[in-house]
Amino acid sequence: MKIIIPVTDHSNFSFAECLVFLRRSDKECLHEVEDHTLRKVIMVNNTPVLTAITDAPEQKGLQVDILTDEVVDIDYVKNYITHWLHLDADLNEFYIFAGKDKVLAPLIRQYKGLRLIGIPELFEALTWTITGQQINLSFAYTLKQRLIHAYGDAVTSGGKIYYVYPQPATIAALEPADLVGMQFSRSKAAYILSIAKAMAEERLTLAHLQSLDYTAAREYLISFKGIGNWSANYVLMKFSRYWQALPLEDAGLHNALKFQLQLPAKPSLAEIREYTNHWQQHAAYATFYLWRSLQQ
Numbered sequence: 001m002k003i004i005i006p007v008t009d010h011s012n013f014s015f016a017e018c019l020v021f022l023r024r025s026d027k028e029c030l031h032e033v034e035d036h037t038l039r040k041v042i043m044v045n046n047t048p049v050l051t052a053i054t055d056a057p058e059q060k061g062l063q064v065d066i067l068t069d070e071v072v073d074i075d076y077v078k079n080y081i082t083h084w085l086h087l088d089a090d091l092n093e094f095y096i097f098a099g100k101d102k103v104l105a106p107l108i109r110q111y112k113g114l115r116l117i118g119i120p121e122l123f124e125a126l127t128w129t130i131t132g133q134q135i136n137l138s139f140a141y142t143l144k145q146r147l148i149h150a151y152g153d154a155v156t157s158g159g160k161i162y163y164v165y166p167q168p169a170t171i172a173a174l175e176p177a178d179l180v181g182m183q184f185s186r187s188k189a190a191y192i193l194s195i196a197k198a199m200a201e202e203r204l205t206l207a208h209l210q211s212l213d214y215t216a217a218r219e220y221l222i223s224f225k226g227i228g229n230w231s232a233n234y235v236l237m238k239f240s241r242y243w244q245a246l247p248l249e250d251a252g253l254h255n256a257l258k259f260q261l262q263l264p265a266k267p268s269l270a271e272i273r274e275y276t277n278h279w280q281q282h283a284a285y286a287t288f289y290l291w292r293s294l295q296q
Contacts, residue, residue, distance in 0.1 A: 014113025168199035191226025246283035256290035
């Protein structure tokens with residue numbers, strides 16, 4: 001089965017640039033990029049469905065091939081991939097703004113068409129931010145891989161295994177020692193289990209998060225243990241798609257600004273506020289393009 005998913009503002013879309021970002025870690029196990037094809041398993045009505053995504057420029061969209069035999073909810077697949085790759089975004093206003101900014105202007109020229117690649121599941125977004133706190137990206141991916149291999153669903157195709165992120169109820173049933181044994185710190189293990197239980201018990205819900213404006217959504221997330229200002233903004237940027245979300249405390253953002261501005265030292269938090277204050281509704285995309293500049 002083949003599906004065409006339209007891309008909004010197609011003139012400002014580059015599937016090739018998106019694939020570069022999606023290749024950033026060889027430890028990534030929730031999707032695979034091979035040649036010009038992106039493969040990912042999507043849970044559809046509790047059934048893992050393997051998809052292969054390729055560029056379809058003549059249709060101003062992407063082509064999705066369903067590689068499993070199950071009857072599939074086509075609209076769900078379309079919405080999932082659209083959300084994940086931000087295919088419904090219009091980048092015109094951001095590009096106009098960034099074109100007048102000395103830091104951002106060279107980045108939008110270099111990475112033109114890159115969409116803000118998101119995290120398609122709320123539980124994954126929340127627990128990934130906890131996993132990545134105060135450790136380097138490579139080790140964060142190692143921990144994520146261990147968690148997924150141990151507790152995620154999977155599909156085997158062509159001799160390869162494709163994984164799905166574990167569900168909240170699965171992780172909620174674990175003990176802290178299960179995660180500590182994977183080298184999660186005790187505090188991170190506790191926070192991840194707490195978030196899993198909150199979602200499994202519907203004390204933290206997608207429906208409620210989606211009903212809130214940006215400020216209220218941030219406060220809602222911060223009310224849960226393990227989620228601070230950085231984590232909340234990361235989730236609101238990468239999952240909820242609030243364009244004004246700014247993970248101000250992010251080390252990658254600080255390093256990218258240091259490099260782009262050719263500063264002698266990493267800027268202070270006060271200096272970061274000064275550099276980013278004017279971004280406003282463009283903060284999420286500005287941050288993402290700066291992150292991309294750190295990727296070799």
